[in-house]
Amino acid sequence: AQSVTQLGSHVSVSEGALVLLRCNYSSSVPPYLFWYVQYPNQGLQLLLKYTTGATLVKGINGFEAEFKKSETSFHLTKPSAHMSDAAEYFCAVSDPRGSGNTPLVFGKGTRLSVIA
């Protein structure tokens, strides 16, 4: 079974500082990997995803993530935090061997706070 661990339920950074949100997964095969962002009282918006190919993935709003198979990690980064980045971030995985019915497996989420 797959699982996702997000280290740190809450991360606080200063505006302009580097954002690093950690995600490690457990899977018998390299999974498909996703990062979603959720603003208060809203659904989830896809930030970026990795399926195959280049391991450094760039997403929206200046975020990027790198798939590291040896470390079973898919950490999310942004060079300079903006106040509007404050939100809940979820890492998710899916099994590439699955079917269209295979759901995402989510981590518990990391709440990002940005301090002015």
Place this chain on the structure above:
Amino acid sequence: GAVVSQHPSWVICKSGTSVKIECRSLDFQATTMFWYRQFPKQSLMLMATSNEGSKATYEQGVEKDKFLINHASLTLSTLTVTSAHPEDSSFYICSARDHLAGWGETQYFGPGTRLLVL
């Protein structure tokens, strides 16, 4: 981009009543839709997987008679909370997968429905 809508966004109801939540894929067809429940400051909990034209598959511990799911078309799935009670109060989120994009592609999420049962 792919858009998923949910209606209503907010609903307050009395205990014992039933509430229907709609999930629509607006610009793509979704063979599969997923229903999640989210408690405050927690992650999403998958409730069921909804397939167009067939019965939904419920996760363990989710009462299928209480949470009725119908996926009558490639663009619409509904979740009906029957005889709602205060403990059913939660944030319900649906997602849809674009079947033309291949199964491994993204799930697109609706904006969620906040249910408060008094």
